[in-house]
Amino acid sequence: MPQLTNEERQFLIDLANEARRRAYVPYSNYPVGAALRTKSGKVFTGVNVENAAYPTTMCAERTAVFTAVTAGEKEFEVIAVATENGGSPCGSCRQVLAEFGLDTVVLIADGDGKLIQETTVRDLLPGAFTPEHLVKK
């Protein structure tokens, strides 16, 4: 697990909270922001983007991951997720994060920028189904 400084943690949490302002949340009014740092040191943000057809909504964490992958980045170190009340990543986002590594650190923060929980994808998704399970014998 990478050792993060408090400055690094706060930088990502603040970026995630700034991104929250750009969330498109006319239905839930629950903006979520994510800031994902790659092993190469780049940072990608994401917000939740809702839709009148509710299940079509995309979460902030997956928006950040897909944006990073689109940019050619697949190795992640840490993701900060910010919500008003320190909400935890949903199951689908945990699964998408697991695809790219169980050791990714997850910083869960609230709307004041306070770190509520520091964990890993491994701890958030025990027994994850990963790409290794698809390797043919």
Ligand code: THU
């Ligand atoms: N949401 C996220 O963006 N990330 C999560 O991990 C949990 C839920 C969004 C989806 C929806 O726009 C709103 O929060 C309420 O569920």
